[in-house]
Amino acid sequence: MKPPIIIVNFKAYETSYGKRGLEMAKILEKVSIETSTEIIISVPATMISRLAQEVTIPVYAQHVDGVSEGAHTGAVTPEHIKDAGARGSLLNHSEKRVRMDELDDALKRMKKLGLESVICVDRYELVAPMGLLKPGAVLVEPPELIGSGVSVSKARPEVITNAVNEIRKVEDVYLIAGAGITTGEDVYVAIKLGSDGFGVASAVMKAKDPQKVIQDLVLNAIRAMEEK
Numbered sequence: 001m002k003p004p005i006i007i008v009n010f011k012a013y014e015t016s017y018g019k020r021g022l023e024m025a026k027i028l029e030k031v032s033i034e035t036s037t038e039i040i041i042s043v044p045a046t047m048i049s050r051l052a053q054e055v056t057i058p059v060y061a062q063h064v065d066g067v068s069e070g071a072h073t074g075a076v077t078p079e080h081i082k083d084a085g086a087r088g089s090l091l092n093h094s095e096k097r098v099r100m101d102e103l104d105d106a107l108k109r110m111k112k113l114g115l116e117s118v119i120c121v122d123r124y125e126l127v128a129p130m131g132l133l134k135p136g137a138v139l140v141e142p143p144e145l146i147g148s149g150v151s152v153s154k155a156r157p158e159v160i161t162n163a164v165n166e167i168r169k170v171e172d173v174y175l176i177a178g179a180g181i182t183t184g185e186d187v188y189v190a191i192k193l194g195s196d197g198f199g200v201a202s203a204v205m206k207a208k209d210p211q212k213v214i215q216d217l218v219l220n221a222i223r224a225m226e227e228k
Protein backbone atom coordinates (compact mmCIF):
# COMPACT_ATOMS: atom_id res chain seq x y z
CA MET A 1 0.00 0.00 0.00
CA LYS A 2 1.29 3.39 -0.93
CA PRO A 3 -0.48 6.79 -0.73
CA PRO A 4 -2.67 7.93 -2.29
CA ILE A 5 -4.58 4.81 -1.29
CA ILE A 6 -7.71 4.64 -3.39
CA ILE A 7 -10.39 2.06 -2.70
CA VAL A 8 -13.51 1.69 -4.82
CA ASN A 9 -16.00 -0.43 -2.88
CA PHE A 10 -18.32 -2.19 -5.34
CA LYS A 11 -20.76 -3.18 -2.53
CA ALA A 12 -23.82 -4.87 -4.05
CA TYR A 13 -24.63 -2.21 -6.65
CA GLU A 14 -26.09 -3.26 -10.01
CA THR A 15 -22.72 -2.49 -11.53
CA SER A 16 -20.86 -4.71 -9.05
CA TYR A 17 -21.33 -8.12 -10.65
CA GLY A 18 -21.55 -9.98 -13.93
CA LYS A 19 -20.77 -8.22 -17.19
CA ARG A 20 -21.29 -4.79 -15.70
CA GLY A 21 -18.98 -5.58 -12.82
CA LEU A 22 -16.31 -6.59 -15.29
CA GLU A 23 -16.84 -3.39 -17.33
CA MET A 24 -16.52 -1.32 -14.15
CA ALA A 25 -13.29 -3.07 -13.19
CA LYS A 26 -11.87 -2.49 -16.69
CA ILE A 27 -12.70 1.22 -16.51
CA LEU A 28 -10.96 1.51 -13.16
CA GLU A 29 -7.97 -0.41 -14.46
CA LYS A 30 -7.74 1.96 -17.43
CA VAL A 31 -7.74 5.05 -15.19
CA SER A 32 -5.23 3.41 -12.86
CA ILE A 33 -2.84 2.81 -15.75
CA GLU A 34 -3.36 6.25 -17.32
CA THR A 35 -2.71 8.05 -14.02
CA SER A 36 0.00 5.64 -12.79
CA THR A 37 -1.95 5.38 -9.53
CA GLU A 38 -3.07 2.20 -7.84
CA ILE A 39 -6.83 1.78 -7.56
CA ILE A 40 -7.95 -1.02 -5.26
CA ILE A 41 -11.33 -2.57 -6.04
CA SER A 42 -13.31 -4.22 -3.26
CA VAL A 43 -15.69 -6.60 -4.95
CA PRO A 44 -18.42 -9.15 -4.13
CA ALA A 45 -16.93 -12.50 -3.04
CA THR A 46 -18.38 -14.18 -6.13
CA MET A 47 -16.46 -11.80 -8.41
CA ILE A 48 -13.01 -12.05 -6.82
CA SER A 49 -11.72 -14.92 -8.89
CA ARG A 50 -13.05 -13.58 -12.20
CA LEU A 51 -11.82 -10.03 -11.71
CA ALA A 52 -8.43 -11.12 -10.34
CA GLN A 53 -7.90 -12.90 -13.66
CA GLU A 54 -9.29 -10.13 -15.87
CA VAL A 55 -7.64 -7.00 -14.45
CA THR A 56 -4.20 -6.09 -13.17
CA ILE A 57 -5.35 -3.74 -10.37
CA PRO A 58 -5.56 -5.15 -6.82
CA VAL A 59 -8.78 -6.97 -5.99
CA TYR A 60 -10.01 -7.00 -2.39
CA ALA A 61 -12.88 -8.83 -0.74
CA GLN A 62 -15.44 -6.70 1.10
CA HIS A 63 -15.43 -8.92 4.17
CA VAL A 64 -13.92 -12.09 5.56
CA ASP A 65 -15.10 -14.26 8.43
CA GLY A 66 -12.68 -14.93 11.27
CA VAL A 67 -13.53 -18.63 11.33
CA SER A 68 -11.01 -21.38 10.69
CA GLU A 69 -11.30 -24.01 7.97
CA GLY A 70 -13.98 -26.58 8.74
CA ALA A 71 -17.71 -26.74 9.41
CA HIS A 72 -18.78 -23.14 8.80
CA THR A 73 -21.59 -22.97 6.25
CA GLY A 74 -21.61 -19.77 4.24
CA ALA A 75 -18.26 -18.56 5.52
CA VAL A 76 -15.84 -16.57 3.40
CA THR A 77 -12.44 -17.25 4.93
CA PRO A 78 -9.06 -15.60 4.40
CA GLU A 79 -7.96 -18.84 2.71
CA HIS A 80 -10.92 -18.65 0.29
CA ILE A 81 -10.15 -15.12 -0.86
CA LYS A 82 -6.42 -15.77 -1.12
CA ASP A 83 -7.09 -18.79 -3.30
CA ALA A 84 -9.48 -16.73 -5.45
CA GLY A 85 -6.72 -14.21 -6.15
CA ALA A 86 -7.54 -11.38 -3.74
CA ARG A 87 -4.77 -9.16 -2.49
CA GLY A 88 -6.63 -8.26 0.69
CA SER A 89 -9.96 -7.33 2.23
CA LEU A 90 -11.97 -4.67 3.94
CA LEU A 91 -12.97 -5.70 7.45
CA ASN A 92 -15.72 -4.45 9.73
CA HIS A 93 -17.43 -2.14 7.24
CA SER A 94 -20.40 -0.46 8.94
CA GLU A 95 -22.62 -2.40 6.54
CA LYS A 96 -20.89 -5.67 7.54
CA ARG A 97 -19.69 -5.42 11.10
CA VAL A 98 -17.48 -8.02 12.71
CA ARG A 99 -17.17 -8.88 16.40
CA MET A 100 -13.89 -7.71 17.91
CA ASP A 101 -12.60 -11.22 18.68
CA GLU A 102 -13.44 -12.38 15.14
CA LEU A 103 -11.78 -9.30 13.70
CA ASP A 104 -8.58 -10.07 15.60
CA ASP A 105 -8.67 -13.71 14.44
CA ALA A 106 -9.33 -12.74 10.83
CA LEU A 107 -6.55 -10.17 10.85
CA LYS A 108 -3.98 -12.61 12.21
CA ARG A 109 -4.86 -15.19 9.58
CA MET A 110 -4.83 -12.59 6.81
CA LYS A 111 -1.32 -11.56 7.85
CA LYS A 112 -0.11 -15.14 7.91
CA LEU A 113 -1.38 -15.57 4.35
CA GLY A 114 0.27 -12.35 3.20
CA LEU A 115 -3.06 -10.59 2.63
CA GLU A 116 -3.59 -6.85 3.17
CA SER A 117 -6.28 -5.64 5.58
CA VAL A 118 -8.19 -2.38 5.81
CA ILE A 119 -10.24 -2.08 8.99
CA CYS A 120 -13.26 0.22 8.73
CA VAL A 121 -14.45 2.30 11.70
CA ASP A 122 -17.47 4.55 12.04
CA ARG A 123 -15.83 7.12 14.36
CA TYR A 124 -12.41 8.59 14.88
CA GLU A 125 -12.24 7.36 18.49
CA LEU A 126 -11.77 3.80 17.17
CA VAL A 127 -8.91 4.67 14.84
CA ALA A 128 -6.07 4.14 17.34
CA PRO A 129 -7.56 1.04 19.03
CA MET A 130 -8.08 -0.62 15.64
CA GLY A 131 -4.71 0.64 14.47
CA LEU A 132 -3.13 -1.31 17.33
CA LEU A 133 -4.22 -4.52 15.58
CA LYS A 134 -1.83 -3.43 12.81
CA PRO A 135 -3.87 -3.58 9.64
CA GLY A 136 -2.38 -1.92 6.57
CA ALA A 137 -4.85 0.94 6.98
CA VAL A 138 -7.86 2.15 8.92
CA LEU A 139 -10.74 3.60 6.89
CA VAL A 140 -12.91 6.07 8.81
CA GLU A 141 -16.46 6.62 7.52
CA PRO A 142 -19.32 8.29 9.42
CA PRO A 143 -22.23 5.95 8.57
CA GLU A 144 -24.82 8.71 8.23
CA LEU A 145 -22.87 10.16 5.30
CA ILE A 146 -22.33 6.87 3.46
CA GLY A 147 -24.16 6.96 0.13
CA SER A 148 -25.51 10.43 0.94
CA GLY A 149 -23.66 12.43 -1.71
CA VAL A 150 -22.51 14.76 1.08
CA SER A 151 -18.88 14.12 1.85
CA VAL A 152 -17.13 13.67 5.16
CA SER A 153 -14.66 16.35 3.96
CA LYS A 154 -17.45 18.91 3.67
CA ALA A 155 -19.88 17.88 6.40
CA ARG A 156 -17.53 16.58 9.10
CA PRO A 157 -13.93 17.59 8.36
CA GLU A 158 -13.13 17.30 12.08
CA VAL A 159 -13.61 13.53 11.79
CA ILE A 160 -10.67 13.42 9.39
CA THR A 161 -8.50 15.81 11.41
CA ASN A 162 -9.14 13.87 14.62
CA ALA A 163 -8.62 10.53 12.88
CA VAL A 164 -5.27 11.75 11.52
CA ASN A 165 -4.20 12.67 15.08
CA GLU A 166 -5.29 9.24 16.30
CA ILE A 167 -3.42 7.27 13.63
CA ARG A 168 -0.20 9.03 14.69
CA LYS A 169 -0.39 7.06 17.95
CA VAL A 170 0.33 3.84 16.05
CA GLU A 171 3.20 3.21 13.68
CA ASP A 172 3.02 2.09 10.08
CA VAL A 173 -0.75 2.19 9.65
CA TYR A 174 -2.32 4.44 7.02
CA LEU A 175 -5.48 6.49 7.52
CA ILE A 176 -8.08 6.58 4.77
CA ALA A 177 -11.24 8.72 4.78
CA GLY A 178 -14.57 8.00 3.15
CA ALA A 179 -18.35 8.51 3.11
CA GLY A 180 -20.18 10.62 0.61
CA ILE A 181 -17.08 11.37 -1.47
CA THR A 182 -18.47 12.75 -4.72
CA THR A 183 -16.20 15.36 -6.26
CA GLY A 184 -12.51 15.93 -6.80
CA GLU A 185 -12.72 18.73 -4.26
CA ASP A 186 -13.92 16.24 -1.61
CA VAL A 187 -10.84 14.11 -2.24
CA TYR A 188 -8.52 17.10 -2.35
CA VAL A 189 -9.76 18.35 1.06
CA ALA A 190 -9.61 14.87 2.66
CA ILE A 191 -5.97 14.46 1.67
CA LYS A 192 -5.03 18.02 2.56
CA LEU A 193 -6.51 17.36 6.03
CA GLY A 194 -3.99 14.56 6.37
CA SER A 195 -5.63 11.36 5.15
CA ASP A 196 -3.51 8.99 3.06
CA GLY A 197 -6.27 8.32 0.57
CA PHE A 198 -9.99 7.88 0.12
CA GLY A 199 -12.69 5.26 -0.13
CA VAL A 200 -15.63 5.68 -2.47
CA ALA A 201 -18.62 3.66 -3.61
CA SER A 202 -21.88 5.26 -4.80
CA ALA A 203 -20.37 8.21 -6.70
CA VAL A 204 -18.54 5.76 -8.96
CA MET A 205 -20.82 2.72 -8.93
CA LYS A 206 -23.97 4.74 -9.72
CA ALA A 207 -22.36 7.18 -12.15
CA LYS A 208 -23.55 7.56 -15.75
CA ASP A 209 -19.91 8.05 -16.70
CA PRO A 210 -17.81 6.30 -14.03
CA GLN A 211 -14.60 6.92 -15.95
CA LYS A 212 -15.06 10.68 -15.75
CA VAL A 213 -15.88 10.53 -12.04
CA ILE A 214 -12.95 8.36 -11.01
CA GLN A 215 -10.56 10.36 -13.19
CA ASP A 216 -11.56 13.54 -11.39
CA LEU A 217 -11.17 11.88 -7.97
CA VAL A 218 -7.78 10.35 -8.76
CA LEU A 219 -6.35 13.50 -10.35
CA ASN A 220 -7.33 15.52 -7.30
CA ALA A 221 -5.76 12.92 -5.01
CA ILE A 222 -2.52 13.25 -6.98
CA ARG A 223 -2.70 17.06 -6.86
CA ALA A 224 -3.24 17.06 -3.08
CA MET A 225 -0.40 14.55 -2.52
CA GLU A 226 1.99 16.64 -4.61
CA GLU A 227 1.21 19.71 -2.51
CA LYS A 228 1.81 17.92 0.82
Ligand SMILES: O=C(CO)COP(=O)(O)O
Nearest residue numbers: 146147179180200201202
Ligand atom coordinates in the same frame (compact mmCIF):
# COMPACT_ATOMS: atom_id res chain seq x y z
O1 LIG B 1 -18.87 2.92 2.33
C1 LIG B 1 -18.14 3.50 1.56
C2 LIG B 1 -16.90 2.92 1.06
O2 LIG B 1 -16.52 1.80 1.80
C3 LIG B 1 -18.48 4.83 1.04
O3 LIG B 1 -19.66 4.77 0.35
P1 LIG B 1 -20.15 6.05 -0.48
O4 LIG B 1 -18.99 6.51 -1.30
O5 LIG B 1 -21.29 5.57 -1.27
O6 LIG B 1 -20.55 7.08 0.54
